[in-house]
Amino acid sequence: MTLRERLREKISAAFYHHGLLCASYPVPIILFTSASILTCCYPLLRLPLPGTGPVEFTTGVRDYTVPSHEPQGDLGERPDWYRGPPVAYIQQVLVKAAVSPWDSSLVPVDVFRSPLGRVFSLLEEIRNHVHSDSTGVRSLEALCLQVTDLLPGLRRMQSVLPEHGCLLVSPGNYWQNQRELFDSDPDPLKTIQKHEPKGLHTSATLRDLLFGVPGKHTGVSHYNRKRVVTYTITVVLVSYDTRFLGSLRSRLKQLHPSANCSLRDDHMVHVHFKEEIGIAELIPLVTTYIILFAYIYFSTRKIDMVKSKWGLALAAVVTVLSSLLMSVGLCTLFGLTPTLNGGEIFPYLVVVIGLENVLVLTKSVVSTPVDLEVKLRIAQGLSNESWSIMKNMATELCIILIGYFTLVPAIQEFCLFAVVGLVSDFFLQMFFFTTVLSIDIRRMELADLNRRLPAEAGLPPPKPGPLRPREAPPPPRPSPHTITLQTPAFRNLRLPKRLRVVYFLARTRLAQRIIMVGTVIWIGILVYTDPAGLRTYLAAQVSEQSPLGDSGGGGLPPHLGVAPVFHAGDPTSTLSVLPAPEPTPLPENQSQGHHGSAGAGPRPQVPPAVPQITWGAEDEEGWRRLSFRHWPSLFSYYNITLAKRYISILPVIPVTLHLSPQEAIETRHPQDTRHPPPPIPKVSADLQTDLTLYKVAALGLAAGVLLVLLLFCLYRVLCPRNYGQNGVAHGRRRRGDLPCDDYGYSPPVSEISPLLLRGHSMDIECLASDGMLLASCCLAGQIRVWDAQTGDCLTVIPNHGLRRSSSSGCWEQRDGWDSVGGATEPECLGSDYLLRRRSVPARPTLFTDQPDLTPLIDTNFTCQPPSHLATPPRGGFDFGGLVERAYLEHESPSLGDAPTLPAQDRASTAGTQATADWDSSVWAMELRGNLIAAGRSSGKLELWDAVEGSLRCSNEDGVSGITALAFLNNRIVAARLNGSLDFFTVEINKPLGLLQYRGAPGRGSMPPSPCYSSEDVISCQLTRSVQCAHQKPITVLRAAAGRVVTGSQDHTVRVYRLEDSCCLFTLQGHSGGITAIYIDQTMVLASGGQDGAICLWDVLTGSRVSHVYGHRGDVTSLVCTTSCVISSGLDDLICIWDRSTGIKLYSIQQEVGCGASLGVISESLLVTGGQGCVSFWDLNFGDLLQTVYLGQSSDGQGVRQLLVLDNAAIVCDFGSELSLVYVPSVLEKLD
């Protein structure tokens, strides 16, 4: 034994034990795994959350030094980004200017024209400011941030933004910082507006950049009621010089004193910007994520054969994700800080780690034998795949280790994450996923068990004899003939996925809830992030309460958050506080009270018409009101990124300008006065905003109503049917319990009325059709031929002999026999007989799938001596076989031995009688062309003309009764009771020597049948007789595609060639008698046996393709479509199997005693016969489409035979009637 093999064995054994462990203690293991995941993820809490909002840090101005690059140990709250010099220092000069006193002769333009004009002189002042002291002479040019070109894409801003020089922005930039241009500008507002971007602009517009305050605070508009213009001159400095800035500050203050200004100027704020993801980076990122999702989708799609696909897929994804989280957490724990962008490398990590192992595990576990215990299945599955899993993992680790030695830091880090991720993924697979899988498999087995329970529950063991079904009918069932589906737990319907999703959403109202939660969260975020809202309030509260509010430079400035809460501009609060304004004739003065300030104390003697310039705390850090993209976008114009860097914002320099009206008038442009007086609405601003609010509300309401109407219309258009309301128009359907599935969805109802073909006096025994004609034979021996299209009775072939009697007579006879038998021979037959007799008139539910043994019971029975009954002659015939044959011909084998025994007694006597009778009953019938082949119990084969009703020929070569017939081309194959198989050839001697062929319309599968005309002389020759075809009686005979297939009690299936009657194969594989066989033109052979097994064979090679166990008890019938195999069994289960793989797709549990007969109308439409009704099923999804009731009578007359005709019609027997059901509407719906 090599080392490799030993290793392999060891690994396999270890995995086996591990699997046992996982499957034995699922709950503790899952708890343990979750705990370890959480533990490993705990270090992640320390990592910063992703987000693009900037972070601030405030220091004092006085002792400010540029922070060093080296990380310093314990600087307390100093953030780790606060290292090295900032990108720039921002010095803002906040200018508030007003024309005072306001004069009624002034026009609205005067509000901002002259104040704006003053910016140029201020600019001059700032530019030319020079500070000289002992260390030298400093000017702005030396300190400011020198910028070069704008980015190539910004040509249109070239005229506005500075290039090749100091980055100094002010409103003056609109006019190239030239007073002359401003003075000659007829409409400054228009100039400002010209540069605004069209349409929706998001954050930082040019106007914001140049004015340095948000647009609505500038006061540059015609409707400025405060008449105060605010703007800033922003100077961007590259280095910080205290003395220069100090002198500039004092100079400006000296020139333009702000009397009431008490702004604090001892704090500078450092703002750190996170990396922003632009669209350009987003596109590749999104692409990788799309690829990732496609990968996950395609991988998890392969999970199959489990109880909950979604659950397992989720578990697989959870496994991978949490292993990644664990890897990051572990790496962080051991001191490695992730430097890579997590969002970027994440998809690659997932792809590298992969979902393959999980899928392999699932597949391996699922493919273990089903009959094993769950534990053992898991263990076996694990150990089967252990070697490949270990091998793959070793390979991947090797590859990643190679990657580690590339010595590129980024790749090394990636590899490190991947290695740890792989290991933790392996751990999670072994513990988490395996356990989840074991739970899932167990659930599946439980579900299987549950589904089988009702079938067994239908047979309560203590009650003996056939009485039990009548004694205890299930009371809650509303009407006995409806196929009521089982309770939802027992149903295993396969709805389409999308429907399931929709149902799920509808049931749980998930969408609404998500939307609701989303709205609440959104509102919460809005409230929280609102500048004047909760956050600042909270911050204020915190800073008030915190004892170290302003200790050192690191603390939050105490004034920071207080201001917005007691907002200076809040009109209502200030109005109530301040004394009432003096009455003035001018309407504009109404607003005077509004800017009574809450900040510093107002000047005591204010002339009534003087626009007041106030300095509030909100001006202190006016930049806060700007968008947080303000600075990044300003810098990005010059190709300077602020991502992962910080800027320092210096305290503002306040400048107050008071201009006299004369000055304002002087600076007027000639066109200013020509402007029409602005249509100042006389309503107050409050009302104005109210109006807009109302407008918005009304518009929103209208839009909502429109949307609802639109959706309603859409609904009406798309869903014309009234789902769920079982219609008033469909009165007939309401008779039965409408089959509703567990979602309350009832299938669309369309009326299918069966056509009843009446005429037979007794129960119908045989049914044959060739597409055009329909032949039926009843117990009385009468053969009737019907037109399959119209349902007209064409011919009646009466049974010649003793039983040619009227139907009433027949019944009387039987009734008489019943009464006589009951009266005369109670002692002989005992209770068995009594029970039997009782069960005859009303067929009990449970026995509908038993054959009707009445044909075996001779009506002449009463004249037999009773002693004959007591000792049945068992010598001559195999009565067991007879009974079997009768059972199987009805495609409904016996339920067990108990009911069979009394019947056998009956049958034994019947058998003697039947053969003694000179004219025996018809046991098998076939119809091809115009010829009806009838096999009789006497072993006679008769050929009748279907149209004329005349006997064309007969063959009496065999003596054993013909149990089954196959009529193909011009050959007839007859299976006899004694297990022999006879091949007959039908020879037609045409006088004209011409054979007309009549193709069956619309059906390619049917070989063209020769049409026999009445002049032909037809002879039927026995060409070959296979004496011992089977050891035991032949139960099934099917012929197609030139092959004859027989199934027998001896557990074998034999395939014969039709031409030379040579036995090709003997197929062995069943462990019980064969009960059902299906073969079609495509040479697919399926057989079902009493062992509940279904075998698929390849007829060409005789090999077994697949072998599945599907039923408890016999398989009663088998049908194939091109893609699946449908079987029904004694356990009242209809199973649908995939034809190529042999995997069970789903099963339908039916009511007890239903579903013995099956038919396939089209590729996706299945018909089953039930108690007085036939049901249509959608094969793709297992939905019950419709149940059609055959008669008004509600007694449980079962449908035992079901034939599907070409024109999508089905024929089934219904007691003594035939029922022809057309199903066009169902086809329509399917298409």
Added chain:
Amino acid sequence: MSLTLTAMTDSTVTGGQQQRSGSGQMSRPSRGPYISVITNRTTNLVIRGTMLFSVGVFLALVLNLLQVQRNVTLFPPDVISSIFSSAWWVPPCCGTASAMIGLLYPCIDSRLGEPHKFKREWSSVMRCVAVFVGINHASAKVDFANNVQLSLTLAALSIGLWWTFDRSRSGFGLGIGIALLATLATQLLVYNGVFQYTSPDFLYIRSWLPCIFFAGVITMGNIGRQLALYEYKVVQEKTHQD
């Protein structure tokens, strides 16, 4: 891309099903129009070519964007134009090349008579594409010490890609050949001045170009083989039915 792919396959299946269900119990159900289109060889070829072309164009655009990022630290607000910053004919060229490669691979497989059986499923293909994008990403984002290191790393990654997802000799040979040819063609174009690298570093480009080409060839070949599998399946089914 992948979504359209799945949508197509889904529609193939459903179309076929509908048609079959409509045709009743015919023993040989006539195929729907879609299936017949698929079975038609030339049409199938055209469809595959178109899909491969679009995939190629899409990948070229996205990867170009990745490369552009390396050179420009921050973007002007109108970034989208930078997607098309390179010459307009580059994406169509990539698309055409990928269509050719994707059709060539299954063709060569069938010529050599060794059908590619290794990991033939969409999840594997998706993984391959993701790794390819990842290689590009690494070459664009990761700072290497020198160009030799870059070349070696990328070569190792590309060969790892081939070993993980292809493992066929024909694939390797074709990949190497096409990569060399493409590099040569690019160099010729550059020397003739038709095309210029935007990168400041000429050597940088030259060191990753062959590896990226090789990985791209392997990826497109993988996609092409997977697409060809559909035709193969349909043909097989057809012959089986005949």
